[in-house]
Amino acid sequence: MSSRVGAARRLRSNPGALCAALIIAVIVALTLFGPWFNPNGSQTLDWSHVASPPTWQSAHWFGTDRLGRDLYARTLEGARVSLAVGLLASAVSLLIGIGYGALAGFIGGRTDHLMMRIIETLSGLPLIFFVIFLNVVLGRNEYILFLSIGAVGWLTMARIVRGQTMSLRRREFIEAAIVSGAGTARIIVKHVIPNVIGPVVVYATLTVPHIIMLESFLSFLGLGVQEPHASLGTLIAAGAGEMEAAPWILLIPGGLLAVLLLALNLLGDGLRDALDVREPA
Amino acid sequence: MLRYFLTRLAGAVPTLFVIVTITFFLVRAAPGGPFDQEQTLPPQIMANLQTAYGLDQPIWTQYARYLRALAHGDFGPSFKYKDFSVTELIVQGFPVTLEIGATAMVLALLLGVPIGTFAALHRNSAADYAAMSLAVVGIAIPSFVVLPFLGLVFGIYVHWLPVAGWEPRSMRYLVLPIAALTLPPLGVIARLTRAGMLEVLRSDFLRTAAAKGLPLRIMIWRHALRPALLPVASYLAPAVASIMTGSLVVESIAGLPGIGRYMVQGALNRDYTLVLGMVIIYSTLLIVMGLFVDLLYAWLDPRVRLHP
Numbered sequence: 115m116s117s118r119v120g121a122a123r124r125l126r127s128n129p130g131a132l133c134a135a136l137i138i139a140v141i142v143a144l145t146l147f148g149p150w151f152n153p154n155g156s157q158t159l160d161w162s163h164v165a166s167p168p169t170w171q172s173a174h175w176f177g178t179d180r181l182g183r184d185l186y187a188r189t190l191e192g193a194r195v196s197l198a199v200g201l202l203a204s205a206v207s208l209l210i211g212i213g214y215g216a217l218a219g220f221i222g223g224r225t226d227h228l229m230m231r232i233i234e235t236l237s238g239l240p241l242i243f244f245v246i247f248l249n250v251v252l253g254r255n256e257y258i259l260f261l262s263i264g265a266v267g268w269l270t271m272a273r274i275v276r277g278q279t280m281s282l283r284r285r286e287f288i289e290a291a292i293v294s295g296a297g298t299a300r301i302i303v304k305h306v307i308p309n310v311i312g313p314v315v316v317y318a319t320l321t322v323p324h325i326i327m328l329e330s331f332l333s334f335l336g337l338g339v340q341e342p343h344a345s346l347g348t349l350i351a352a353g354a355g356e357m358e359a360a361p362w363i364l365l366i367p368g369g370l371l372a373v374l375l376l377a378l379n380l381l382g383d384g385l386r387d388a389l390d391v392r393e394p395a
Numbered sequence: 396m397l398r399y400f401l402t403r404l405a406g407a408v409p410t411l412f413v414i415v416t417i418t419f420f421l422v423r424a425a426p427g428g429p430f431d432q433e434q435t436l437p438p439q440i441m442a443n444l445q446t447a448y449g450l451d452q453p454i455w456t457q458y459a460r461y462l463r464a465l466a467h468g469d470f471g472p473s474f475k476y477k478d479f480s481v482t483e484l485i486v487q488g489f490p491v492t493l494e495i496g497a498t499a500m501v502l503a504l505l506l507g508v509p510i511g512t513f514a515a516l517h518r519n520s521a522a523d524y525a526a527m528s529l530a531v532v533g534i535a536i537p538s539f540v541v542l543p544f545l546g547l548v549f550g551i552y553v554h555w556l557p558v559a560g561w562e563p564r565s566m567r568y569l570v571l572p573i574a575a576l577t578l579p580p581l582g583v584i585a586r587l588t589r590a591g592m593l594e595v596l597r598s599d600f601l602r603t604a605a606a607k608g609l610p611l612r613i614m615i616w617r618h619a620l621r622p623a624l625l626p627v628a629s630y631l632a633p634a635v636a637s638i639m640t641g642s643l644v645v646e647s648i649a650g651l652p653g654i655g656r657y658m659v660q661g662a663l664n665r666d667y668t669l670v671l672g673m674v675i676i677y678s679t680l681l682i683v684m685g686l687f688v689d690l691l692y693a694w695l696d697p698r699v700r701l702h703p
Binding site: 130235237241242243244246247250251323327330331334335336337347350351353354357358361364365368371372375376378379380383 | 410418421422424425426528531532534535536537539540543544546547551558633636640643644647648658659662663670673674677
């Protein structure tokens, strides 16, 4: 317990990570409650304000896009979608990574060797292509999107969990469980996983920005979230096409994605340093 | 060494075979076909097209035929770019992709290693914090956000460089795309170098070197750099993968005639052979890079022995 108190103190003395946590909280709150303060819907077309710049006087605080849709409403919707996909896909990759890593680390020996070789081979492949395929092949919907992203994002997590499990393997309470005849599945679920959860949480905070980046990347290519829905990636793609005449259509969602990813990375780094988790090579 | 190299190369063949097989059946499983258009073609013309490209054969026959052609170095005809073979498309586009990708990789190393070393030597100074903050920015912000921003600033506001476009043998069009591709690996390399260097600087053999009175320059160059760069070496293969991924979007934003755009277009158009060709090229590059990393590792760390 005392190590956790120390970790909390180390985290509190890291102004960057604290700032980042605050920024993330503000962005999450904005995506949840922001639309309440906005008279404009994200799909309403306002033909009297087409591609108008941001102003405080008009009803469109962030301006409008080429079709007269309110950019404030659309950016918040996009951020909500990006965050939701990021969290769900991270959960998918977390589940696979923990299961795989704990199994490999606990069984050890030849099985472990083989399982790690599989991870090595997979991490040497252009996995983004398979995500692109899956989304093309299985049709474009949000469930496929986060399942496929989660399915390729678990490799590092599995490595971390395996390393932790291997060091747990020799501890007395695990040996006691083995001696008293508990099965492998039971030991992994009851004893191994609860004890690796700390480093897993830390690494998960670094998985989320990685996955949000992947999602925006796919949406940017037109493979992820489809019109009329928006994610930050589709908004940036639309904005990049208009940046000469209407730079705010690019700058607002692009800036928000940049700030969000930066904050998530800083928070993850801060947590990792505070809890002193090492990423295995 | 040579034996190790050859064994590894031979080991890459089954890997590639598995990748080709999975990809082949995956793209075939996609609904729709390469000749679907907004107007449906008359059935007779469709049937003729299918016959001409061998699509009327059973899928196993097509698979066997594709593998046989591949073994002779033939990637087959493109379905969408009529009159072009996949080989021709790749030969045309690959030099551009290679030019921006390789430049980005070299720049990331040439800038990242000195920045990381400098930050480690001046640990917890303002310069260290500045360098590491910049590294996080580079890692966190994806290239498809960075490139439009750079285009807005340098292309539209100050008019130094073109936003997009391409001319043969003109560097002007490549500066911004290369910058956008360089930043993410640059950030990671700077951080890895700093961490590796800090670890090495604490070690006994460097304390000995310092006690002997060796100048700092020699300590770094002759003793510290090689072990400190081990984490960077193992990052090189993922770095190549990240630059490849980045070049998919960077080429399309900057309007460069590389092969990055063929990947997404090919998948969307069901251009089966083009997609397969792209996957083979990229996978081969990654496998070769992985092999290169292992050799580099053995050179950097004499304790590593290469077992085939």
